[in-house]
Amino acid sequence: MQHAxxxxxxxxxxxxxxxxxxxxxxxxDSVDLHINTGELFGVLGPNGAGKTTLLKILAxxxxxxxxxxxxxxxxVEKDLIEVRxxxxxxxxxxxxxxxxxxVRENLxxxxxxxxxxxxxxxxxxxxxxxxxxxxxxxxxxxxxxxxGQRQKMNVIRGFVTNxxxxxxxxxxxxxxxxxxxxxxxxxxxxxxxxxNRTVLLTTHYMMEADELCDRIxxxxxxxxxxxxxxxxxxxxxxxxxxxxxxxxxxxEVDGFDSIPGLLSYSSTKKAESSTTELRFVLEDxxxxxxxVSKVLSAGSRIISLQKTEPTLxxxxxxxxxxxxx
Amino acid sequence: xAVINDLKVFKDSAWLGWQMEANWTDPFLFMTYSMVKPxxxxxxxxxMYIVVTxxxxxxxxxxxxxxGNAMYMFVAEVLFGVTWVIHDDREHYMxxxxxxxxxxxxxxxxxGRSAIxxxxxxxxxxxxxxxxxxxxxxxxxxxxxxxxxxxxxxxVGLISICILGLALGGxxxxxxxxxxxxxxxxxxxxxxxxxxxxxxxxxxxWAQSISRVLPVTxxxxxxxxxxEPAAMRELTSTAGFxxxxxxxxxxxxxxxxxxxxxxxxxxxxxxxxxxxxxxxRKKGKVDWTTxx
Ligand SMILES: Nc1ncnc2c1ncn2[C@@H]1O[C@H](COP(=O)(O)OP(=O)(O)O)[C@@H](O)[C@H]1O
Ligand SMILES: [Mg+2]
Numbered sequence: 001m002q003h004a005x006x007x008x009x010x011x012x013x014x015x016x017x018x019x020x021x022x023x024x025x026x027x028x029d030s031v032d033l034h035i036n037t038g039e040l041f042g043v044l045g046p047n048g049a050g051k052t053t054l055l056k057i058l059a060x061x062x063x064x065x066x067x068x069x070x071x072x073x074x075x076v077e078k079d080l081i082e083v084r085x086x087x088x089x090x091x092x093x094x095x096x097x098x099x100x101x102x103v104r105e106n107l108x109x110x111x112x113x114x115x116x117x118x119x120x121x122x123x124x125x126x127x128x129x130x131x132x133x134x135x136x137x138x139x140x141x142x143x144x145x146x147x148g149q150r151q152k153m154n155v156i157r158g159f160v161t162n163x164x165x166x167x168x169x170x171x172x173x174x175x176x177x178x179x180x181x182x183x184x185x186x187x188x189x190x191x192x193x194x195x196n197r198t199v200l201l202t203t204h205y206m207m208e209a210d211e212l213c214d215r216i217x218x219x220x221x222x223x224x225x226x227x228x229x230x231x232x233x234x235x236x237x238x239x240x241x242x243x244x245x246x247x248x249x250x251x252e253v254d255g256f257d258s259i260p261g262l263l264s265y266s267s268t269k270k271a272e273s274s275t276t277e278l279r280f281v282l283e284d285x286x287x288x289x290x291x292v293s294k295v296l297s298a299g300s301r302i303i304s305l306q307k308t309e310p311t312l313x314x315x316x317x318x319x320x321x322x323x324x325x
Numbered sequence: 326x327a328v329i330n331d332l333k334v335f336k337d338s339a340w341l342g343w344q345m346e347a348n349w350t351d352p353f354l355f356m357t358y359s360m361v362k363p364x365x366x367x368x369x370x371x372x373m374y375i376v377v378t379x380x381x382x383x384x385x386x387x388x389x390x391x392x393g394n395a396m397y398m399f400v401a402e403v404l405f406g407v408t409w410v411i412h413d414d415r416e417h418y419m420x421x422x423x424x425x426x427x428x429x430x431x432x433x434x435x436x437g438r439s440a441i442x443x444x445x446x447x448x449x450x451x452x453x454x455x456x457x458x459x460x461x462x463x464x465x466x467x468x469x470x471x472x473x474x475x476x477x478x479x480x481v482g483l484i485s486i487c488i489l490g491l492a493l494g495g496x497x498x499x500x501x502x503x504x505x506x507x508x509x510x511x512x513x514x515x516x517x518x519x520x521x522x523x524x525x526x527x528x529x530x531w532a533q534s535i536s537r538v539l540p541v542t543x544x545x546x547x548x549x550x551x552x553e554p555a556a557m558r559e560l561t562s563t564a565g566f567x568x569x570x571x572x573x574x575x576x577x578x579x580x581x582x583x584x585x586x587x588x589x590x591x592x593x594x595x596x597x598x599x600x601x602x603x604x605x606r607k608k609g610k611v612d613w614t615t616x617x
Contacts, residue, residue, distance in 0.1 A: 096419035113427035
């Protein structure tokens with residue numbers, strides 16, 4: 001099967017114009033990557049990791065120093081038009097737009113650059129404006145929009161051309177919680193509604209990558225350190241899930257030893273609330289129900305239950321030796 | 326198919342250009358501005374002429390200068406306009422990156438965006454000429470105008486300048502700050518060396534040889550011959566020598582020359598555009614702004 005994106009030992013070096021302006025930066029260092037059609041693929045990494053550089057190369061804005069990159073099977077260096085027909089790109093924090101056009105006209109303008117039938121484009125624009133809660137701004141001049149509204153308009157611009165592959169560079173950067181939520185929900189709905197669509201998004205928000213992506217590549221300093229599903233990545237950190245229960249009316253704390261998959265447990269009596277806090281370290285998550293039924297059959301009530309799992313942050317720390325932010 | 330698409334891109338980007346140019350709340354104000362601006366610019370030159378020569382405007386030399394000056398507006402506006410589109414999209418609207426990655430002919434987009442500027446300039450040139458004839462006695466006589474020569478040279482010359490403008494537009498990709506300077510510099514060269522307001526014969530011989538390879542020189546001459554044949558004849562007969570230094574060049578030769586310049590500029594501009602496009606992508610300058 002042909003990959004939506006294929007990258008082979010891709011390297012991009014930035015040389016400063018003058019020596020004193022700093023050293024040579026290797027923004028991408030022999031990156032290998034393939035993204036399947038239909039995938040929502042994330043590139044997770046801190047600022048300066050090389051995420052934007054990768055997307056710019058794939059979007060035909062920047063040439064690689066060495067290596068190859070193919071989008072929908074076309075060489076991004078040579079088959080510019082074929083690549084461009086199939087893609088679009090949105091960068092987070094993007095507030096661009098023809099200020100003197102209305103929001104609707106501005107979006108229409110871009111749809112026309114992609115040869116989309118005017119009527120079809122207009123219907124799509126209206127639906128997307130509705131979806132992003134911008135319908136009331138359709139006839140407002142772009143220059144009158146707030147930064148957040150402009151950003152949402154640019155997200156719409158990226159999708160209005162119905163690309164096969166869309167590149168989203170930190171799409172929720174700077175958006176408020178609700179707007180970021182709306183964008184994430186939209187991305188998921190968009191890709192799920194057609195199996196020929198592919199999304200490549202970059203982010204430095206661990207939660208966002210975890211929540212959205214089918215697969216994630218963790219990038220730092222121009223190198224891909226790991227690439228897998230979020231679950232598999234988390235399995236890389238040998239950190240066990242812990243389950244913390246707060247229970248009341250527990251008379252005796254034993255009998256848990258016989259539960260298979262449970263590594264160890266401890267209990268702490270909380271005198272002030274007359275409850276007991278039980279901490280279980282699990283080897284296998286399937287023992288959660290055994291633990292719960294054991295507690296209940298001892299006649300106690302569960303007041304709260306909390307499970308702690310390894311996060312992508314832990315994965316990142318394991319790989320890089322420091323946190324993501 | 327590709328051609329139809331190009332036409333559509335041209336039409337849509339021309340519409341966009343129009344929205345920007347006519348971004349006036351009051352169309353009457355816009356019209357007035359479009360008329361007053363070129364006339365005001367011309368009056369400065371007229372005033373200088375009167376001060377230097379002491380008055381008389383209804384003579385052949387004044388007509389020569391006035392028409393050249395009016396037609397030169399095309400050169401200045403086109404060379405400036407094309408670069409301005411790239412500058413504007415890059416720095417002001419910040420849309421250059423998105424426009425650049427769209428699957429269309431960027432060339433056509435820029436031409437479309439500039440088209441309205443050329444149309445407005447044409448209007449300005451027309452108004453300036455009408456004003457010159459009515460108020461200053463510029464020697465254009467409608468009955469004598471060689472319409473074929475005038476319109477053919479106007480169109481071919483304009484195409485030639487537009488293509489040259491595109492080549493310069495490519496350079497704007499790389500040098501956001503200096504490109505306007507490059508274009509103004511080139512426009513200045515044409516102004517001095519192409520017989521716009523004074524004949525090339527007053528230039529030193531070495532400069533004249535440069536004049537004779539610049540297409541604008543022939544463009545100016547051809548349009549004058551078409552528009553004001555009597556004034557051109559009078560200019561030579563009163564002076565008693567070949568004032569423009571071009572009397573040996575036939576109308577046909579000038580047309581051939583203009584057509585050849587279209588071809589040369591076309592090849593040049595494709596070359597420059599490809600090269601600058603490559604360099605811009607290599608150095609990552611497409612989405613680069615001076616504020617960066
Ligand atoms: N045009 C450029 N010139 C010089 N260095 C650059 C340029 N673009 C990016 N870099 C450098 O390349 C590295 C990767 O940048 P980038 O891809 O923007 O990272 P990210 O998007 O992950 O934050 C950084 O060190 C950055 O400073
Ligand atoms: Mg970035």
